[in-house]
Amino acid sequence: MEWLAAGLGTGLVAAGLSARYNWWRRSLPGLPVLMYHHITDQLNGTNLAKLRVSPRRFARQLDFLLDHGYVALPLSRALAQMQAGNRTRTVAITFDDGYQDFYQEAWPLLQERGMTATVFLVTGALDDLNRWDWDKGEPPEGILSREQVRELDLLGVEFGGHTHRHKNLSQLDERGLLLEVTGCQKAISDILGRPARVFSYPYGLVNQKALEAVHRAGFSYACTTWPGKFQAETNPLMVPRIIVKRSDDLLDFRLKLGRARSRF
Ligand SMILES: [Zn+2]
Numbered sequence: 001m002e003w004l005a006a007g008l009g010t011g012l013v014a015a016g017l018s019a020r021y022n023w024w025r026r027s028l029p030g031l032p033v034l035m036y037h038h039i040t041d042q043l044n045g046t047n048l049a050k051l052r053v054s055p056r057r058f059a060r061q062l063d064f065l066l067d068h069g070y071v072a073l074p075l076s077r078a079l080a081q082m083q084a085g086n087r088t089r090t091v092a093i094t095f096d097d098g099y100q101d102f103y104q105e106a107w108p109l110l111q112e113r114g115m116t117a118t119v120f121l122v123t124g125a126l127d128d129l130n131r132w133d134w135d136k137g138e139p140p141e142g143i144l145s146r147e148q149v150r151e152l153d154l155l156g157v158e159f160g161g162h163t164h165r166h167k168n169l170s171q172l173d174e175r176g177l178l179l180e181v182t183g184c185q186k187a188i189s190d191i192l193g194r195p196a197r198v199f200s201y202p203y204g205l206v207n208q209k210a211l212e213a214v215h216r217a218g219f220s221y222a223c224t225t226w227p228g229k230f231q232a233e234t235n236p237l238m239v240p241r242i243i244v245k246r247s248d249d250l251l252d253f254r255l256k257l258g259r260a261r262s263r264f
Contacts, residue, residue, distance in 0.1 A: 030229030074158035100142035123187035160198035169210035
């Protein structure tokens with residue numbers, strides 16, 4: 001009966017893996033736009049540990065991309081290429097909020113591999129802290145300085161807007177949208193000497209009015225947190241992304257690149 005037990009064991013393991021990973025989902029066409037927040041081992045008492053990917057895992061994910069022939073481009077270039085019908089194996093790596101750990105942890109790992117990324121800035125928090133998160137009980141975290149933004153811009157990192165004070169745009173009136181969206185664009189233009197092309201909606205939340213405000217402020221593309229890949233016919237102001245979480249192992253990462261999700 002040993003062979004039966006062994007067979008049953010293998011079956012159970014397969015069933016377990018099938019339950020955890022949705023490997024049977026069809027691979028989606030289009031550009032994978034990866035979404036990260038923190039690259040750090042410091043949890044600092046956060047309630048959102050899932051948004052803190054360890055530098056070791058991040059490095060392995062970058063190596064996976066390189067080993068599989070992916071070229072990491074600034075988001076606006078990767079999206080424009082996809083709209084033009086270019087089918088090269090491209091990935092865009094994005095970071096929301098502009099934390100100090102992008103400069104300390106993520107950038108060195110990207111740079112030593114010849115890769116680049118796009119960082120969405122909360123312009124009112126530059127040279128300061130993540131004050132918008134404190135009433136949710138999140139720990140204080142350093143935000144990039146203007147000086148670091150200028151330095152990284154010269155090294156090929158793309159910067160985009162993520163509002164002025166990390167507001168939920170779907171709750172704002174026209175005046176609020178002007179402050180948060182146009183104000184953010186103006187602040188980035190002042191730092192870099194040119195407007196930003198890309199935007200990311202805080203909390204992934206947007207309505208028609210907010211979408212129009214983002215377009216009017218001169219952003220060509222805007223990202224949601226909706227899972228999926230970008231195709232030539234996707235609305236450029238509703239770019240889907242693939243969230244990479246702290247708990248994702250390399251199999252999750254591989255599945256997400258293909259299917260935008262790895263588990264249910
Ligand atoms: Zn954010």
